Amino acid sequence: MDASLFFAAAALAIVIYVLADGFDLGVGILFPVAPRDEHRDLMMESIEPIWDGNETWLVFGGTLLFAAFPIAYYVLLPAFYLPIMLMLFALIARGIAFAFRSQTTRFRRVWDAVFAGGSLLAAFCQGLILGGFIQGVPMRDGVFDGSSFHFLTFLGVLRGIGLIGGYALLGAGWLIWRTTGSLQTFAREVGHSALILAAAAMALVSAWTALTQEAVASRWFDWPNIGFLAPVPIITAILVVAIWRSLWQPNERLTFLLSAGLFLLGFAGLVVSLWPYIIPWKVTIWDGVTDAKSQLFVGVGVALIMPIVLAYQAFAYWVLRGKLDERRGIFGAPFETRNTYSRGKSLHFSCTSLGPAL
Amino acid sequence: MDAQANRLEVSIPRLASLYLTHSWDGKIGGLRSVAPADQPYVPLVFFAFRIMVGVGLILLAIAVTGAFLRWRGRLYDAPWFQKVAMAATPLGFVAVLAGWTVTEAGRQPFVVYGHLRTADAVSPISADAVTSTLLLFFIVYNVVLLAFLWFAARTVLKGPARTGMTEQSPKPGLDRAAPAVGGARPADPYGGPLPSPGE
Numbered sequence: 001m002d003a004s005l006f007f008a009a010a011a012l013a014i015v016i017y018v019l020a021d022g023f024d025l026g027v028g029i030l031f032p033v034a035p036r037d038e039h040r041d042l043m044m045e046s047i048e049p050i051w052d053g054n055e056t057w058l059v060f061g062g063t064l065l066f067a068a069f070p071i072a073y074y075v076l077l078p079a080f081y082l083p084i085m086l087m088l089f090a091l092i093a094r095g096i097a098f099a100f101r102s103q104t105t106r107f108r109r110v111w112d113a114v115f116a117g118g119s120l121l122a123a124f125c126q127g128l129i130l131g132g133f134i135q136g137v138p139m140r141d142g143v144f145d146g147s148s149f150h151f152l153t154f155l156g157v158l159r160g161i162g163l164i165g166g167y168a169l170l171g172a173g174w175l176i177w178r179t180t181g182s183l184q185t186f187a188r189e190v191g192h193s194a195l196i197l198a199a200a201a202m203a204l205v206s207a208w209t210a211l212t213q214e215a216v217a218s219r220w221f222d223w224p225n226i227g228f229l230a231p232v233p234i235i236t237a238i239l240v241v242a243i244w245r246s247l248w249q250p251n252e253r254l255t256f257l258l259s260a261g262l263f264l265l266g267f268a269g270l271v272v273s274l275w276p277y278i279i280p281w282k283v284t285i286w287d288g289v290t291d292a293k294s295q296l297f298v299g300v301g302v303a304l305i306m307p308i309v310l311a312y313q314a315f316a317y318w319v320l321r322g323k324l325d326e327r328r329g330i331f332g333a334p335f336e337t338r339n340t341y342s343r344g345k346s347l348h349f350s351c352t353s354l355g356p357a358l
Numbered sequence: 359m360d361a362q363a364n365r366l367e368v369s370i371p372r373l374a375s376l377y378l379t380h381s382w383d384g385k386i387g388g389l390r391s392v393a394p395a396d397q398p399y400v401p402l403v404f405f406a407f408r409i410m411v412g413v414g415l416i417l418l419a420i421a422v423t424g425a426f427l428r429w430r431g432r433l434y435d436a437p438w439f440q441k442v443a444m445a446a447t448p449l450g451f452v453a454v455l456a457g458w459t460v461t462e463a464g465r466q467p468f469v470v471y472g473h474l475r476t477a478d479a480v481s482p483i484s485a486d487a488v489t490s491t492l493l494l495f496f497i498v499y500n501v502v503l504l505a506f507l508w509f510a511a512r513t514v515l516k517g518p519a520r521t522g523m524t525e526q527s528p529k530p531g532l533d534r535a536a537p538a539v540g541g542a543r544p545a546d547p548y549g550g551p552l553p554s555p556g557e
Contacts, residue, residue: 078482078483081487085494100505143481144481144482148487
C-alpha cells in the first residue's frame with residue numbers, strides 16, 4: 001500500500017472534521033452576538049444532535065496519524081502540546097455547556113459564556129497549530145527539539161483569526177439553511193462580517209506565507225506551476241464574491257455550500273504548499289509512513305470503519321434534515337420543553353424530550 | 359522490602375499455578391526471579407492489589423447476602439442490608455482505582471513490559487507544560503463533579519414524578535408479591551407522562 005493512500009484518508013478525515021465541526025463551532029462563535037436568548041436556544045438546538053458526531057473526525061484523524069504516520073504523531077504532538085491541550089479543554093468545556101445550559105436559569109449566562117468561549121478558543125487553537133505547523137518544527141535525532149511555546153507564531157495568530165471568521169461563516173450558512181424568521185435574518189447579516197474576516201485573513205495568510213516561506217513561494221510561483229496554480233487564487237476571489245452575493249438570496253443552502261467550497265480551496269492550497277511533507281520540509285509521507293505490517297493492519301481497519309462511520313453520519317443528517325421548526329413538527333411537542341419559555345425544567349423532562357429525537 | 363520476604367501470608371497451594379499457567383504444576387517466577395532494577399515499588403502494588411481483591415470479596419458477599427435475602431423473601435424488609443448496600447456504593451470506584459494502580463505501578467519500570475522502560479519513553483514535553491495541563495484537568499474535572507452533584511442532588515431531592523406504579527406496588531423495585539403484568543399499565547421508562555406542550 002502506498003503512503004499517499006493513508007495521506008488521502010487522513011486528509012479526508014481532516015477535511016470532514018473542519019467542515020463538520022467547523023459549522024457547529026461557528027454557531028458557538030456567533031452565540032454571543034445573537035440578539036435574544038430565544039435565538040441562542042434555537043442555535044444550540046440546531047447543532048445539539050450532531051456536534052459530538054462531528055468531533056468523531058478529530059479522533060479519527062488523530063488516531064490515523066498515530067497509526068499510519070507515527071513520526072508525525074510523536075513529533076507534532078509534543079511540538080503543539082499546549083495549543084492541542086487548550087483546544088481539548090475548550091471542546092470539553094463546550095460539551096459540558098451543551099449538557100448543563102438547559103438545566104439552569106440562574107447560571108445560564110455562565111454556560112452561554114463557556115459555550116461561546118470554548119468554541120472561540122478551539123477555533124483559535126486550531127489556527128495556532130496550523131500556523132506553527134507550516135512554519136516548521138525544530139527536530140533533532142528524530143524527535144521534537146524546541147520550547148513549549150515554539151508553536152506561537154504570527155502566522156498562527158493570523159490563521160487563528162481567519163479560522164474564527166471562516167467557522168463563523170460556516171455557522172451562519174448553517175443557520176440560514178436550517179432556521180427561519182429573525183434567527184435566519186440575523187445569520188444573513190452576521191455572515192457579511194464573518195466573510196470579511198475570513199477573506200481578509202486568508203489573503204493576509206497567503207501573502208505572508210509566500211513572502212516568508214521560500215519553499216512555498218517557489219512551489220506556487222515557479223514555472224510551470226504558476227500556469228496550473230494561478231486559477232486557484234482567482235477562483236477563491238470569485239467564490240468570496242459569490243458568497244457575499246448569496247447571503248440574501250432565496251436559495252438558503254447556497255451560503256453554506258459555497259463556504260464549504262472556500263474551505264476546500266484553502267485546504268487544497270495547503271496541500272499544494274506542503275506536499276509531500278507530513279512534517280513540513282523535514283519528513284515526507286513516504287519516510288514517515290509506518291512499516292508494512294502496520295500498514296496492512298491500519299489499511300484494513302480504515303477500509304472497514306470509514307464507510308460505516310460515513311454511512312451512519314449521513315443517515316443521522318438525513319434523519320435531522322430540513323428546517324429546525326419542521327423538525328420540531330415531526331417530533332412533536334417534546335422539543336418545546338427545551339426552549340426559554342419553559343426554563344428550569346428538570347433533568348428528567350430533558351431526557352424525555354431527547355428520547356424521540358434519538 | 360529489602361528482605362524480599364512476606365512475613366504474613368495465607369496461601370492456597372497450586373491455585374496461582376492453575377490460573378497463571380493453566381497447569382497444576384506450572385512454575386511461577388516470584389518477585390525474587392526479577393532483577394531488583396526491574397522491580398516496581400512493591401508496597402504500593404502489594405497493598406493496592408489487596409485492596410482491590412478485598413473490595414471484590416466484600417461486594418461478592420453483599421451480592422450473595424442480597425440473593426439469599428431475596429430467596430427468603432426478606433430483601434425489602436431488611437433496612438440494615440439496604441444501608442449496607444448504600445454504603446457500598448463507592449466501593450466499586452475504590453476497586454477500580456486500586457486495580458488501575460496495580461497495573462500501572464506493577465508494570466514499572468516499564469511502559470511496555472520487558473521492551474520499553476518508562477525512562478526511555480518520556481516525550482520531549484517540558485514538565486511545566488504537563489504540570490499545568492494536569493492541574494487544569496484536576497480543576498475542570500472537579501468543577502464538573504461539583505456541577506453533577508449539584509444537579510443530581512436537585513433531581514433526587516425533588517423525588518420521582520407521580521405515576522400509576524405506586525398503586526400496584528407499595529415497595530420500590532420488583533416485588534414477588536406484586537400482581538402479574540397482564541392488564542397493568544406498561545412501565546414508563548421515564549417514570550412519568552410526557553409534559554404537555556403548555557407545561
